[in-house]
Amino acid sequence: MIDLIHVTKRFGAATAVDDISLSVAQGELCVLVGTSGCGKSTTLRMINRLIEHSEGEIHIDGQQIRRFREQTLRRRMGYAIQSTGLFPHWTVARNIGLVPRLLKWPAARVQARVEELMALLGLSMEAFAGKYPHQLSGGQAQRVGVARALAADPDILLMDEPFGALDPITRESLQDELRTLQARLHKTIVFVTHDMDEALRLADRLVVMHQGRIVQQGRPLELLREPADGFVESLLGGEDRGLKEAALLPVSQRMLPLGPRLLARERIGQQASLREALSLMLWRHAERLTVVDDDDLPVGELSLRRLVGARSDG
């Protein structure tokens, strides 16, 4: 659990972060989003004291971070960054084992942990353990970066635009993996990005920053429905907001139970998003879809009127 209480950071005369308060609950994935220079990275780096805050207090599990030695504090948190920061002169396995070795784990335990993490992130031991970072693709390197951040099983994970340099397809698959991982591991994650789609996909809590201040925070849907001001609204995509919201809602939330009518020909999974459902309707010129479960058995139906949220089915 992380608490920032009236935290301010000044660099000389410039104020990078201006009196922000934020609290990230245990197991929550909190995304800081905003344009470049808004102070989101600075905020993240103050949490592990790569940057010292000027005013206010930062607490980890109720204790002031200044109570800890810097290095002890950092070894308790995972840290993943856009450029990966993998050590180019170390193999993948050695890179991943870095923090456990800093914590003086016995060699056998480090080895076991490295194997476990590589399996967790889908990196085969034979193919990757002995490779050097420059032999990896961007996506693979970033997986290693995440594995290294998770190595000592920290409660807290700090991620600074970790997927920012990847192509869209790799980025999406890594975002999915992060969500899957988070569902299993329940870490407390602070994640910085300037990509709003990424933020909406990942966030439990979305924190919008602008000019060093927090403009608005809340669940993604709350922000989409009630943006605090024009800035948040434009950041959320303006006229695309409806589609962004639809992307966050599952079909199961709007579908009706199977009625007496014939099943519609087009089918969609109940876990798919409303956005996907809408896209399918547009593409197939269909006003109704049959909703199916994981075993492809019909469980309900979705009409265009229901999808757009009209009160009753006509």
Next chain:
Amino acid sequence: MRTPRPAPNVVLLILALVGLTAWLGLESVSVAANRIVPGTGYRVVEVIGGGALLVTTLPWLALAGLAWRPSRTRFIVALVIVVLMLSALPAWLALSAAMLVEGGQARLGIAAGLWVVFFLLLLAMIELRTRLALSRLVGWALLLPPVAIVGLGVARWLSALALWQEYRSRSDQFLGALGEHLLLVGAAVGASLVLGVGLALAMRRWPGLQRVGFGVLNFLQTIPSIALFGLLLAPLAWLSAQVGWLAALGVSGIGWAPALLALVGYSLLPMVRNTFVALEAVDPGVIDAARGMGMSRSQVFRQVRLPLALPVILEGIRITTVQAIGLTAVAALIGAGGLGTFIFQGLGQAAMDLVLLGALPILVLALLVDALLGALTDILRPGVAE
């Protein structure tokens, strides 16, 4: 379908044809009655006659032929031919000695034609090594057969060679000079390594030092070595006259003291520059990650920054050492000893073979150090993309 005919390798073709011309047209060896009188030059045909001459053109023509329609296999064959030709050069010298040299004082010199041929063959070897993408180490290994043949045959069949005679008449001096040379270079590089790394670290700590430090070192590097040796002469002579224990140490205006001082001065710039740049150039993302993972300051330096900087620092040591080998030769002028002594003695006596006795080992030394430290740098570069 026929594969298109490969284009000729123009480089090898030209090298082979120019080599052949030099072999036929220029004087290959010379014979002198003693070490001072200029020798008489002999072309190949004058040594072995027309019939045998035709036979010796064959490997050149073979090279040209192989270059005309190149392929990997043909390049390998060409490389073997070049190595064999290089190995045959000492044999050619031995043959010439047997045919031409009579009497105890007479000696055999290597004339322009043979130097040109030797040089062109080396070029051909470099060209083939590059085309075949062989590593530098393999390239050096290819020189072993000719060197081995020289080593085995020099005392027995090449005793008439002027260079060998110069060596034999002062073999003790030669070893002494070699030792002095290496000692000076080693001391200068060692001292500048310690000082240079210290200075680079200080510059990182106090950035104000950078401008001044690099300013002074750049300035020093600009001053010609002979001038710096000369300018140190007066103050050092004065110092040793004033301070008794300095004189007792052997410090004086001439000799090893000004040489070492100047050598260290020159060596500092490449050493400091490479060390500084190497330490600064480490990817800030890597350092950020290292700190973010909770490595201490000294862990970041020892485990991340230093190992990543090491190849570039070694590069600095290589540049410095090669430079110091050459500068030490100049230091012979102020009585510091070393192989340069032979060069300047030889120039003074117009004894060209004595000049060679100094210049060739210096050249070989520089190339050897360059190759060894280069290989070491490659070894210490795991995981870093070329």
Next chain:
Amino acid sequence: MVEWRRWRVPLGWLALLLAATLGMGQLEGVFRWIESDSRQVIYARADFLTLLGRHLLVVSVAAVLAILVGVGGAIAATRRWGRDFLPLVSQLASIGQTFPPVAVLALAVPVLGFGTLPIIVALLLYGLLPIVRNTLAGLEGIDPGVMEAARGMGMSPSQILRQVELPLAAPVILAGVRTSVTINIATAAIGATVGASNLGDPIISGIVNGNTAYVVQGALLIGLLAISVDSFFARLPLASAH
């Protein structure tokens, strides 16, 4: 006005060099103090201005030839028709820099004899290397996107060379010329041992005769010459971009 200010430092060094060259005789008192044992304390076999002139001449001739051959050769090796020579030329330029200048100078003598010619040839050969190497690096280092764009706009190869490649590579080439000239000023001085008459003369003669005053005079002038020339190069407009 601003243009003139740029050259203040090199002009200052140059003035100092000229003053030292012309006024060395006035410093007799100082040298008398350095070398109290000798009867003559000012080098007199030739006047310093002549020595300076010869030194500059040898270095300039060698430098001009080295620039013509070196830049020309490197350009040729990077054209389509000369590409075959590129690997050999660049290997040679980098191996050649391992050769100590003194060794090159010494090796030139057996082949070319004593005098000014072997020095010019040795300086030319040795001075070629940094120029070739830097010209290659400058030309090869140009962003391929820029070259692609130049071709795409319909520029001819010679237009690309003159308007794109050479201007972009100029700072790197110039740095090579600077290195080459600096080394050659030093090497030319050693040339005094192989019979050239230049600023190295007083040094060699002073060492041979045990006259420290001669040595200091020669060393002072060579040092000033090297610093003047280097400081001119440092302030060339193109060099600052590098």
